[in-house]
Amino acid sequence: AYINGMRNFPQLISVLNQLKNYKGSGMSAKMFYQGKIDELVSLVVKKSKELRLIKREERSVSQVDREVLASIASYLDDHYALNPSLDFLAKVACMSPSKLKYSFRSIYHCSIKEYIQNKRIAQAKHLLLYKDLSLSQISQAIGYKNQGSFSSMFKQRTGLSPLRYKRFCKRL
Numbered sequence: 001a002y003i004n005g006m007r008n009f010p011q012l013i014s015v016l017n018q019l020k021n022y023k024g025s026g027m028s029a030k031m032f033y034q035g036k037i038d039e040l041v042s043l044v045v046k047k048s049k050e051l052r053l054i055k056r057e058e059r060s061v062s063q064v065d066r067e068v069l070a071s072i073a074s075y076l077d078d079h080y081a082l083n084p085s086l087d088f089l090a091k092v093a094c095m096s097p098s099k100l101k102y103s104f105r106s107i108y109h110c111s112i113k114e115y116i117q118n119k120r121i122a123q124a125k126h127l128l129l130y131k132d133l134s135l136s137q138i139s140q141a142i143g144y145k146n147q148g149s150f151s152s153m154f155k156q157r158t159g160l161s162p163l164r165y166k167r168f169c170k171r172l
Contacts, residue, residue, distance in 0.1 A: 011043050061103050068093045069107050072100070073115070080119040081143035086112065116143075121157045124150070128166040135162055 019036050022029070061069070072093055076084070089112065090097040104112050120142040127138045139150035154162045 009043075009047065012040065012047075015039055015043065061106050065095070065103050066107060068095070069104055072104065072112075073108065076112070076116055077119060080116045080123070081141065083116070083143050117153060117157070120144070121154060124154060124162065125158075125165065128162055129169055138162070 015036055019033070022032060022036075024032055072089055075089075075092070086097045086100065090100045093100050095103065101112065104115070108115055110118070123142050124138055127133055127141065131138075133141070135151065136147045139145075139147045142150070144150035144153070151162055154160075154165070158165055160168060
């Protein structure tokens with residue numbers, strides 16, 4: 001469900017499903033519906049305030065810095081397995097480490113570390129499904145020195161261990 005270009009709004013979907021599935025009548029139904037409408041309005045107002053705050057943070061980053069951040073993101077897309085340090089990235093960006101962290105989060109809505117982890121997990125999913133590699137080979141290919149660390153991060157991000165993910169996707 002998309003709302004104003006936004007895809008992820010599970011609280012709203014939950015309330016709408018409650019409305020759809022409600023079977024009451026009479027005064028209790030009227031009170032239920034009024035309560036749910038109030039809840040929906042509250043959710044929309046809260047989300048609107050959150051989005052305005054995000055937009056304001058994005059506007060605080062200059063166009064030049066946006067271009068530099070796009071270059072940093074592109075570099076990370078290609079070099080996520082190397083685990084580049086914040087100091088290295090800050091030097092490349094000609095920013096202080098704190099400015100880079102703040103600006104990157106403002107534009108990409110995650111930390112640099114989370115961005116790298118997301119890239120690693122996406123690549124791991126691809127390798128699990130389309131390549132015949134061991135978990136050790138996959139973990140090394142995406143920048144983890146320890147297979148256990150990779151498996152833990154994968155399960156934390158996906159809810160499944162790498163092997164369960166592979167088995168689950170192969171059945172689909």
